[in-house]
Amino acid sequence: MKRYLDVLSDMEQKIDGGQFVSGQKLPSVRDAAKLYRCSISTITRAYSELTKRHAIYSIAQSGYYVVEKPRNRSNVTQIKAIDFASVSPDPSVFPYLDFQHCLNKAVDTYKYDLFTCGDSKGLETLRHTLVSHLATDQVFAKAERVIVTSGISPVLELLAKMPFPNGNSVILVEQPSYDLYLRFLEAEGVPVSGIARTTAGIDLRKLEEKFRHGGIKFFYTMPRYHNPLGTSYSAEERKTIARLASKYDVYVVEDDYMADLGEEPGLDPIYAYNGTSHVVYLKSYSKIIFPGLRLGTAVLPEKLLGTFHEFKRYADTSQLSQAALEVYIKNGMYERHKHKICSQYAARIRALTKAVQRHNGAGLLEISDVHSGMFVQFKLPQTVNLERLIERLAAKDVFVVSGKRFYLSDYIEREKFLRISISRAQPEQIEEGVREIIEAVRQEVRSPS
Template identity: 65%
Template sequence: MGKEREAMVTNARDVKKYLSVLSDLESKLREGHFGPGRKLPSVRAAKALYECSASTIVRAYAELEKRHAIYSIPQSGFYAVAKPGDASDREDGVRIDFASASPDEEMFPYLDFQHCLNKAIDRHKASLFAYGHPQGLDTLRQTLVSHLAGDQVFAGAEDIVVTSGAQQALEILAKMAFPGGKRTVLVEQPSYDLYLRFLEAEGIPVRGIARSAEGIDLGELETAFASGDIKFFYTMSRFHNPLGTSYREEERKTIAKLAGKYGVYIVEDDYMADLGGGRRFEPIFSYERTGRAVYVKSFSKIVFPGLRLGAVVLPEALRDAFQAHKRYGDTSLLSQAALEVYIRNGMYDRHKHTIGSRYAARMRTLNEALKKFDDEGIVEATDVREGVYVRFKLPRTVNLERMTKRLAERDILVVPGKDFYLSDCGDRDKFLRISVSRAKTDRIEEGVKAIVEEAKRCNRW
């Protein structure tokens, strides 16, 4: 009990410090200490300033980036976004945002969710304002059983843990011990940039395997699995960040088969599962039969990023170790209860179809604009029609840093691809990750035209 109490105190202290750092940074941004475009302290400098771990700073910066309060430039740092009311952020401003990964605020279901909050309070009353169970609200987990089954993820309530967003689940999985004592995390290259930075900041052994728009080399993957040192393989099977692509059915089946053959766990981050537009897609989890698959889901891409709710489906062999790291109910019971109502009464399904169709329309506009303006074929775009991301691959002769800065001068925000690789990765494609989640449909064509113009210009220099 002494060790458990000590771990609980340590976890609580870490959460308190993170919230303190996040709150202070938010205040400084709101009060203008960091003006629009001004650089924030580096992770190392902020670590010293706040007397905390690098992972706490990485997590705080990641949250601010999700809230569109700051943005990052590879090998440069983090910069403040213009506050509401600044010239470049007005309704009639010229900003075209291809950088943000957060959902479009205009699509937030405020009234529906307010109704669900009221219903949740009426139903659960005082119990929502007490401490919750670390595994999450029981009624929400029961609701998630049928909800996840719609994505071909069949699990019991005892297999599900509700987390403070998908990020918390991924961080715990990286830190906790797995059966067999293996320590190395295998990640796709490119992959989710914030998770890569977290793994590196925590000193977790990590190695990469190339993934392209065409998929992954399954022979190379088998060789990696057979090496005997892989703790788990972290993958985004659909709507990959930053590529935007999804694995073919045969690839998903083969990955599941290899996991069982070599005893390697798969951590499948299906964070955009709800943007599938009704097209049948069976995740790797549905094919894996040996208890080697972990399924991670986020609700922020459909409802609100600030909801900070996710869920992880764990095989029995990992449950105790996961719970040892998540010892207390750190996820709002009120948010959980409201989400339960939102899913159970059908509002979630209706909203996901609405938001999915709007993103698909933006993606069509993006693809058509690229065909219209890129007559020389300088941009190689991934064939993506759903989700929010698409990769714009550029010739190696393009000066990407100069191109990004020139686009920023034209109030067009883009994300260069360099940070989506491990720091020691030598073979990197040169690309922009384009997001349509906050790009206004009537501005997409103008933004694509500018990207093509700057790509041509920076290719000559």
């Protein structure tokens, strides 16, 4: 066995055994060489390998330190509640150690540049990295059209307020749709119109009629893994939306915030089908890494860039977070973590679907046909009292969200449903949670008053 492997094995055992504790500074390369009676190059190689394995990290002109280990979860009391309501990623799959390594690397690489106000467009090196990153999703754009943002919501608000080249003022939204954005539009008095979207899709003829006569400034849509339905538009629907946008000079704001959570191939964004640049493409990184990162990307058509920069004059995102994300993407960690999340969420969706099949013999629920992403719609009988059902489930520590909140206040043609999120629902809880939901619905149907 090579000498450096002996050193590497011994250091790993000492880290795992607690002889080198979290945050502890390791011996210098020179001191370690004396301790192990080997060359400096052998220690350098061992430390390099430990760094790659995220067991240690280096600080320039300071030394090597043991990466902090996550708290042992085996001693944490089992949580009784079954959470089908939360949309934040499961903390147990957060890439703490990987991202800590990237933060350290970012500080080492960029040093004092990270503590300036920065550019309102975002860190230039990150924007160039994102050009290649987005291209894997068939979003091809020059770095000048890629803007780093503090999440997606601020961009949606800015787009609602700024004028568009078509001179129109009405924002068209799917019904149901992202609840916080709907509340913002209503609170700001922005002219808004709704169009029905169900698990079966959207009526493209009605959409064309809206585009032709509705004075539509832009159409806000979540084509993939829709919140709250969980479904995605077919390739043909996306192509048609792109064609109609060009034909009627209506912009499309494509919120692809869960683009990385799917396993199905061939689900290209609307952006990929639009040749006349009528699509604003938005992507978030909070659903993959962690919400507190507050980073997103906006890819804008040339005609919107000038006005967008007039409204977004200041840098609103952390330079350090941006630099760390750049490192995270460039060294392949993002791609590896994405596949891990996709696999876990898809497994939870499958478990949920199978549980419904086992317990829904009476056909009380209709569920959306989804295989990836985070959300599933549980469509309910019209006789069910939603508020009472949710209270009944909460009393049993099963938490769900009413579909009512995802509609405009004055929108009439609503479906009655629960939005089920699997992001925080632990695999061992899904079966029990589905059984409790179906039993509660059964009780509501039997005693509607």
